[in-house]
């Protein structure tokens with residue numbers, strides 16, 4: 534198979550249209566078999582539930598080339614299951630886990646020419662999403678839905694090497710205590726747009742959200758979970774309104790089983806931030822972005838890991854997880870889904 538003529542190391546994190554995408558429709562109480570299409574545009578009625586009441590959720594995962602030339606995806610079963618959970622919360626009909634995984638495989642195979650080569654740092658990003666498609670004007674769930682997965686090649690998250698981030702403690706909230714913070718709903722992102730633009734204008738890379746009830750505990754950023762390191766212990770905030778990151782769950786396992794670290798999932802207070810040595814944001818896109826500095830209004834928390842490189846433990850975590858993904862370190866059973 535001939536790869537596309539793309540400068541893999543210079544593409545950014547943007548949308549590059551690829552040839553085939555998967556579409557399945559839900560009508561009369563059931564999902565159809567779905568299949569591939571080259572039509573990238575969607576035509577819907579103006580009154581479709583997704584437009585009026587934001588009835589939509591999504592996922593994000595990657596396919597990439599391993600050292601031995603296979604094309605694989607990382608734990609797509611967890612994305613499938615998380616989308617089931619999102620659908621249940623939004624009164625959308627869940628797509629069966631097996632159909633989701635089959636759709637991932639179909640899209641990757643059909644766009645194999647866009648899967649970046651091993652060592653390029655680039656990957657094929659997959660975006661599964663679902664929306665209510667029929668017209669709804671009284672507030673209620675749609676009765677018809679469309680599920681899609683498209684693929685787009687994305688470059689290395691940090692071009693020209695990692696750069697520790699400067700993040701601020703946000704004055705605005707991301708998710709209500711008994712709301713939708715734990716599901717991957719587009720609405721959680723719509724409400725974060727004002728704040729991320731403002732953060733960038735003020736010179737910060739990201740917003741760290743606090744628990745809205747007491748505003749004393751860390752939750753996560755707009756699109757990544759938080760990990761903190763103290764000695765040989767990896768700590769991550771626990772809360773019902775955090776999105777359960779697959780990267781974070783994988784890192785906890787790697788810390789414990791591969792690196793012999795202690796792991797703690799617990800409430801993390803703003804007031805204890807200066808007791809940690811390293812901090813990072815984790816998600817599919819960058820795996821781990823190191824945080825060098827957190828600014829809490831007047832107070833600056835500068836981690837000893839500094840502003841030029843990843844901290845030593847963070848780096849070990851990053852290298853181990855990406856090694857597992859790229860096939861240079863043996864993976865736990867079931868983590869790597871071989872596609873071709």
Ligand SMILES: *Cc1c(COP(=O)(O)O)cnc(C)c1O
Pocket residue numbers: 593717753754755756757758776777778779780781815816817818
């Ligand atoms: C998607 C997402 C993450 C990261 O999850 P991964 O499964 O690791 O990609 C973290 N926080 C939020 C709010 C997200 O939407």
